[in-house]
Amino acid sequence: MASKETAAASTEGVVRAVLRERRGCRVRAKAGKIMVSQGSCADGRRQRGSRPFGACSGCLWLLRSAREDDVPELPEVEHTARALAHWLTGQRIEGAEADPTRMLRGQSPRAFARMLKGRTLDRVERRGKAMLLTFDADAGLLSHLGMTGRWLRRLPGEPPPRHSRARIYLPQGVVLHNDDPRMFGRLLVAPASTLPALPDLLALGPDPLRDGVDASALGQAFARTTRPVKVALMDPTVIAGVGNIQATEALFRAGVHPARPAHGLAPDEVAAVAAGIEASITHTLASLAAQPEVAYLGSGLAPENPFLVYDRAGTPCPRCSTTLDKMTLGGRTSAYCPRCQPRCQPRRARRRRATSPSAGP
Ligand SMILES: [Zn+2]
Structure with missing residues (x-):
């Protein structure tokens, strides 16, 4: 069971979206609590001061029901x-x-x-x-x-x-x-x-299932941004339909740390991320096909967690048994393996990157 602090930090992004939708109170996560600042929400009730869950009854319900899982993906x-x-x-x-x-x-x-x-x-x-x-x-x-x-x-x-x-x-x-x-x-x-x-719909990036994930196009999109690779992956204009779960899983499969700047990935790492997205989506679809109805993780109705690392921080890595760690990026919690997904670019990849772009055919 996630601690209160984790839940607060990880729900912040969702809560922001919730309140933006309602033109609601300003919100931030502080010391493990969701703080709602003065504001007037769609119900027109002004809030007094800044206190945890200081929202009106409508916002309060939304805040309490906000989960980090912005499924469906x-x-x-x-x-x-x-x-x-x-x-x-x-x-x-x-x-x-x-x-x-x-x-x-x-x-x-x-x-x-x-x-x-x-x-x-x-x-x-x-x-x-x-x-x-x-x-x-x-x-x-x-x-x-x-x-x-x-x-x-x-x-x-x-x-x-x-x-x-x-x-x-x-x-x-x-x-x-x-x-x-x-x-x-x-x-x-x-x-x-x-x-x-x-x-x-016109603004959406390529669709991983319909169009496949083109590693060179993904590399071009990554080259244009200094954002962490996980945040870039969740941008629908870069690639459509990938959210927190699929991005977390794809990066684990690719062995890429979620906080690495997107533009710093070597071509073989981008190719591994592209393959990771396809593999993760295929895996999720297969586990969904076994269910009579779609049940989202976090809804209380979902079957066992079918993912490799998503929502598994604190448990052993399925590949190397190192304890999985977690961090918050773009308001979402990322689970990752500190050993399989090193924060620093591996030397091997760095060397290849230094030589590959200039090396013509
Ligand atoms: Zn590992």
């Missing part, structure tokens, strides 16, 4: 996209409804129902963490799962999930629920042909 979304394609293919949608929540970003629930009723699925595509559903007659639905969103299928007689925010009704009483306790997800209906042109 790419594999969970891919798994969901495949499930949706499987559930919807060949089925005519009998009806659809959405509750009037912020997940609709101002669209009316009526537009959601009108767009989807009577449609049949053509295909489901994924762009980073966004799913684009294309139906006949150019009907389209963008679904982003945010932090806690899931699509769940319920058969007749099964109780609906607790936080169902939108529903798609299929023949024979089957219902697909969009379940999202914290409502950071997004549901947008629009003509399918217009969805890929959304600015936040």
